[in-house]
Amino acid sequence: MKLTILFGGASFEHEISIVSAITLKEKLENFTIDFVFCDSDHSFYLIDPTKMKAVTFSKGLHKKMPKLQMTQGGFEQKTLMGKKVYKSVVLNLIHGADGEDGTIASLLDFYGVKYIGPRTAASVFSFDKVYTKYLCDAIGVQTVRYEVLKRDEQKDISLAYPVIIKPARLGSSIGVSIVKDASELDYALDTAYEFDDTVIVEPFLEGAKEYNLAGYKADGVIKFSIVEEPKKEEFLDFEKKYMDFSRSEHVLKADIDEELVKKLQINFKKVYDGLFEGSLIRCDFFVHDDEVLLNEINPIPGSMANYLFEDFAQVIEELASSLPHKKRINATYEYIHSISKAKGK
Amino acid sequence: MKLTILFGGASFEHEISIVSAITLKEKLENFTIDFVFCDSDHSFYLIDPTKMKAVTFSKGLHKKMPKLQMTQGGFEQKTLMGKKVYKSVVLNLIHGADGEDGTIASLLDFYGVKYIGPRTAASVFSFDKVYTKYLCDAIGVQTVRYEVLKRDEQKDISLAYPVIIKPARLGSSIGVSIVKDASELDYALDTAYEFDDTVIVEPFLEGAKEYNLAGYKADGVIKFSIVEEPKKEEFLDFEKKYMDFSRSEHVLKADIDEELVKKLQINFKKVYDGLFEGSLIRCDFFVHDDEVLLNEINPIPGSMANYLFEDFAQVIEELASSLPHKKRINATYEYIHSISKAKGK
Numbered sequence: 001m002k003l004t005i006l007f008g009g010a011s012f013e014h015e016i017s018i019v020s021a022i023t024l025k026e027k028l029e030n031f032t033i034d035f036v037f038c039d040s041d042h043s044f045y046l047i048d049p050t051k052m053k054a055v056t057f058s059k060g061l062h063k064k065m066p067k068l069q070m071t072q073g074g075f076e077q078k079t080l081m082g083k084k085v086y087k088s089v090v091l092n093l094i095h096g097a098d099g100e101d102g103t104i105a106s107l108l109d110f111y112g113v114k115y116i117g118p119r120t121a122a123s124v125f126s127f128d129k130v131y132t133k134y135l136c137d138a139i140g141v142q143t144v145r146y147e148v149l150k151r152d153e154q155k156d157i158s159l160a161y162p163v164i165i166k167p168a169r170l171g172s173s174i175g176v177s178i179v180k181d182a183s184e185l186d187y188a189l190d191t192a193y194e195f196d197d198t199v200i201v202e203p204f205l206e207g208a209k210e211y212n213l214a215g216y217k218a219d220g221v222i223k224f225s226i227v228e229e230p231k232k233e234e235f236l237d238f239e240k241k242y243m244d245f246s247r248s249e250h251v252l253k254a255d256i257d258e259e260l261v262k263k264l265q266i267n268f269k270k271v272y273d274g275l276f277e278g279s280l281i282r283c284d285f286f287v288h289d290d291e292v293l294l295n296e297i298n299p300i301p302g303s304m305a306n307y308l309f310e311d312f313a314q315v316i317e318e319l320a321s322s323l324p325h326k327k328r329i330n331a332t333y334e335y336i337h338s339i340s341k342a343k344g345k
Numbered sequence: 346m347k348l349t350i351l352f353g354g355a356s357f358e359h360e361i362s363i364v365s366a367i368t369l370k371e372k373l374e375n376f377t378i379d380f381v382f383c384d385s386d387h388s389f390y391l392i393d394p395t396k397m398k399a400v401t402f403s404k405g406l407h408k409k410m411p412k413l414q415m416t417q418g419g420f421e422q423k424t425l426m427g428k429k430v431y432k433s434v435v436l437n438l439i440h441g442a443d444g445e446d447g448t449i450a451s452l453l454d455f456y457g458v459k460y461i462g463p464r465t466a467a468s469v470f471s472f473d474k475v476y477t478k479y480l481c482d483a484i485g486v487q488t489v490r491y492e493v494l495k496r497d498e499q500k501d502i503s504l505a506y507p508v509i510i511k512p513a514r515l516g517s518s519i520g521v522s523i524v525k526d527a528s529e530l531d532y533a534l535d536t537a538y539e540f541d542d543t544v545i546v547e548p549f550l551e552g553a554k555e556y557n558l559a560g561y562k563a564d565g566v567i568k569f570s571i572v573e574e575p576k577k578e579e580f581l582d583f584e585k586k587y588m589d590f591s592r593s594e595h596v597l598k599a600d601i602d603e604e605l606v607k608k609l610q611i612n613f614k615k616v617y618d619g620l621f622e623g624s625l626i627r628c629d630f631f632v633h634d635d636e637v638l639l640n641e642i643n644p645i646p647g648s649m650a651n652y653l654f655e656d657f658a659q660v661i662e663e664l665a666s667s668l669p670h671k672k673r674i675n676a677t678y679e680y681i682h683s684i685s686k687a688k689g690k
Contacts (some may be wrong), residue, residue, distance in 0.1 A: 014676040040676040042417060042455060054683060058678035068414075072387060097674060098455075102465045106451030110387060110443075120447045121476065124469040131466065134483040150619070198619070274495070274543070329442060331359040331385040333403035340400060 001317055002088035003031050004075070006104070006115075008038040008057070012174050012195065013096030016245040016302065018057055020093050023246045023303040025052050027312050034086050036075055037062055038094060038104075040304035044068040044075060046086070070111050087318045092117030092300060094247075095172065100300055101127045109326055116319050118279040118299035125275065126297040129200045136294055143272050143294050144202045144286065149189065151197045157185070162204040165189060167196035178204050208288040210295070211254055213264045214305040215272065216280040218318035222272060224265055225282075225308035229254035242264050250310075263292050271297060277324045280304055280315065346662055348434035349420070351449070351460075353383040353402070356521050357540065358441030361647065363402055364591045365438050368648040370397050372593055372657050375427070379431050381420055383439060383449075389413040389420060391431070415456050434665045437462030437471050437645060441515065446472040446644055454671055461664050463624040463644035470620065471642040473514050474545045474591055481639055484615050488639050489547045489631065494534065496542045502530070507549040509535060512541035523549050553633040556599055558609050560617065561625040561651035563663035568652035569610055569619060570627075574599035592652045608637050616642060622669045625649055625660065 007021035008014055013283045021035065035047040046066045047056070055224035056062055068075040074087035075333070092104050092115050102123035118126060125135045129146075136143045147157055148168075156161065165188040168176040175195040194200045214225035228251050268283050271294065282301035286293045298305075306312040353359055368500050370639065380392040382402070391402070391411045399569035401407055413420040419432040437460050447468035455458045463471060464673040481488045484666075493501055493513075502508065511522040520540040522533035537544045558571040573596050613628050617637065618623045627646035631638045643650075651657040 008676075010673045012674055012677070015678060015680050018681070040674065042457070042673075054681040057676075058681040058685070102447055102469070103451040103455050106448040106465065107455055110448050110452055112387070120451065121469045121473065122464065124447070124466045128466065134479045138479040138482065145439070328355045328387075329357055329359070329385065330355070331353075331402075333360060335360050335401045336363070336403040340403070 001031055001322065002034075003028070003316065003320070004034045004086055004088050004090045005037060005038055005093055005199060006036045007010075007041070007093040008040075009094035009096065009098035009104070010040040011094065011096035011098050012170060013157060014040060015054075017093055017095045017099070018054055019245045020052065020095065020303045022052055023248050024091075024093065024306065025049070026304070027248055027306045028316065030313060032088075034075075034088065036068060036086070036090075038098065039063075043072070046075070046077060070107060070113075072112055074111070074113055087113075089323070090115040090117075091304075091316070093304070095300055095302070101169070112328070114320075114323050114326050116280065116316070116323065118276060118281070119270040119324070122275045122279065122299060126281070126299045128198075129166060129296070130168050132200065132294075132297055133200075135271070135275075139270050140265050142291060143296050144205065147201045149199045149201060151193050151199075159201055159203050160230050162206075164202050164204045165192050165198050166202070167192045168200050170195050179275065205288045205293075207285055207288040210291075211256070211260075211264060211285045211287065211307075212282055212308070213268055213285065214282040214308045215265075215268055215278050215299060216315065216319050217272065218322040220322075221266075222269055223315075223318070224268070225305060226251075226253045227256065227261055227264060228252075228308055229256075247303055247307045249307055251307050260287070261290075267292055267294060278319075278322075280319060282308075346665065347379075348373070348378055348661065348665070349379045349381055349431055349433050349435045350438055351381045351435050351444075352438040353384060353385070353440065354439035354443035354449070355383075355385040355387060356439065356441035356443050357515060359385060360399075362400055362438055362440045362444070365440065365648045367397055367399065368591045368593050369436075369438065369651065370394070372534075372648070373661065375658060376532075376661075377433075377620070379420075379433065381413060381431070381435075383443065384408075389415070391420070391422060409437040415452060417457055419456070419458055421553045432458075434668070435460040435462075436649075436661070438649070440645055440647070446514070448522045457673070459665075459668050461503055461623060461625065461661070461668065463621060465628070467620045467624065467644060471626070471644045474511060474641070475513050475543065475637075477642055478545075480616070480620075484638050486612050486615050487636060489550065492546045494544045494546060496538050496544075502546050504546055504548050507551075509547050509549045510537050511539045511545050511547070513543040513545050514541050550633045551639075552633055553631040553638075556601070556605075556609060556632065557627055558613055558630065559625060559646060559653045560610075560613055561660065561664050562617065562622050563611070563667040565667075567610075567614055568660075568663070569613070570650060571596075571598045572601065572609060573597075573653055574601075592648055594652055595655075596652050605632070605637075612637055612639060621663075623667075624666075625664060627653075 007017045032119050034134050036048050038043045045062045066077050074085045077084045102120040105120045162180045165177045175192045179185050179188045212228045215222050282298040282305045284296040309315050352362045380388045382392050388409045411422050421428045447465040450465045470476050491685045507525045510522045520537045524533045557573045560567050627643040627650045629641045631640050654660050
């Protein structure tokens with residue numbers, strides 16, 4: 001099938017989006033793919049598939065490739081002869097800001113482009129960890145207890161140490177610290193505030209197990225991936241996570257019973273239904289004291305969590321043919337007509 | 346000052362956006378305003394100010410005016426000589442879908458345009474009445490009890506009659522019904538489902554008083570309007586509301602004591618802080634059994650609630666000079682560089 005992979009973005013995860021795109025090029029080798037790069041100045045470039053290497057971007061070689069502009073229905077390239085519009089389904093692969101905060105979703109919606117990825121509301125609820133808590137509290141999905149700190153409000157934390165400090169709106173462990181006691185708090189807060197004005201504090205759950213589950217809806221049904229128990233060091237730092245985004249090898253199923261798998265799936269479904277249609281998401285859970293707790297929703301997981309699915313090409317084909325359709329409302333001028341009439345004009 | 350008023354949109358409230366824009370033209374007569382119309386096919390047009398009349402749009406005369414395109418920093422007009430970019434601060438005056446659902450906010454953010462209006466997350470929380478409940482529950486603002494119904498899920502309502510039925514994502518009373526007993530329910534639901542797949546049901550609060558309060562943040566402080574007690578018929582139907590959007594006369598302060606004013610302001614501030622910066626919103630409250638309940642957040646109120654402010658031109662000037670700045674993140678290619686180096690390439 002034909003697919004447009006949109007990657008890059010003005011985001012701290014710009015580089016891992018490049019890695020994700022390169023990985024998917026290999027995983028979807030039977031697809032005809034247009035690679036559209038969003039530079040951090042928000043210019044779009046059509047990337048020669050044979051140049052899909054990290055150095056193309058770090059050396060700025062993409063700037064010599066054709067520039068594209070958004071237009072109704074797709075990306076437009078001006079040519080000597082006129083213009084060409086690239087119209088295939090877009091896979092939004094921009095991690096972090098732009099891609100996961102609702103900006104790109106809105107842009108694609110506005111220009112009437114079909115896409116795989118979270119819609120605007122879904123993005124808002126998953127991008128900001130505080131809003132993820134609001135969502136989960138409202139729909140009855142348990143999460144880790146939390147407190148919110150803001151840069152311009154002096155406030156003590158009331159949770160017992162050790163705690164984990166995270167910028168509210170960043171993924172990939174950027175700016176995240178584990179704080180063992182009060183002496184480490186200020187440094188951890190300073191680190192997190194470098195990335196966001198709002199910080200979330202959670203208890204660090206000693207002995208919690210971590211499980212990842214991905215899925216997507218096609219033909220009205222959620223299709224789940226296998227459950228993975230990610231290898232755990234204290235937590236992945238950015239460099240390790242960066243390498244992690246290039247994963248393409250299948251992983252082994254976590255060694256857990258069917259009952260737990262079911263519980264994870266039920267929680268996933270509560271989060272997904274009515275909000276994440278059109279996207280493939282990965283939910284990261286903790287199991288602690290026999291409770292299932294949602295840790296994070298990744299609405300555009302690294303390399304689309306391809307390694308959790310048996311046949312990833314089929315996953316993308318199914319998703320692409322089950323995309324939600326945003327009805328566009330036409331103006332009828334009914335009221336203006338009736339009022340003009342009443343006025344005798 | 347210079348200002349761009351963006352109005353229209355692919356929305357059931359397209360026509361009332363036109364009315365709002367015409368009203369603001371009169372209210373801001375000392376401003377130099379570029380009027381940018383977003384047609385329901387998402388084309389942009391630069392409207393001749395002398396043609397800012399409802400019939401210009403209902404007769405399609407705008408299609409003969411210059412077309413504009415979004416570009417970094419503003420709206421671009423192609424001219425015989427090259428191009429001209431309109432760069433002044435945008436006032437997002439598109440009511441309903443597009444304007445209030447986060448689409449236009451994201452578009453303006455992506456293209457680096459400064460604007461007055463709700464940002465993407467603020468839009469999501471105010472546009473969908475269910476998400477407004479999530480927000481209020483999380484931040485401790487009381488609202489009316491509610492149930493959610495979905496088109497494809499058969500479910501009885503458990504609230505006692507009379508109830509009020511509203512499409513989750515529409516303003517201006519479109520699709521809203523008061524249901525006095527079970528015999529009227531199906532018809533009311535059918536009406537609401539014409540506009541949205543999700544419907545919200547609330548008890549109809551007999552004898553509740555309604556109060557509207559608008560405000561905005563400038564220089565770090567929220568500036569409040571007077572409190573209005575809107576004239577109440579059972580509720581405004583769309584045609585009455587339509588006329589209501591052209592209001593420009595000052596209204597009288599509601600006859601309430603300072604303590605209640607303070608309570609309304611405290612609730613307004615809880616909603617606004619950290620979410621609605623950059624916008625002028627109107628919160629509509631009920632007071633029932635001595636409780637203050639938030640009914641609705643209007644992030645782009647009809648004619649910007651100009652009639653609630655003493656000096657509306659000053660309001661817009663203050664807001665325009667206190668807009669939040671979205672930092673754009675530059676790609677550094679730090680990790681790609683270090684990895685390429687490690688590989689010796």
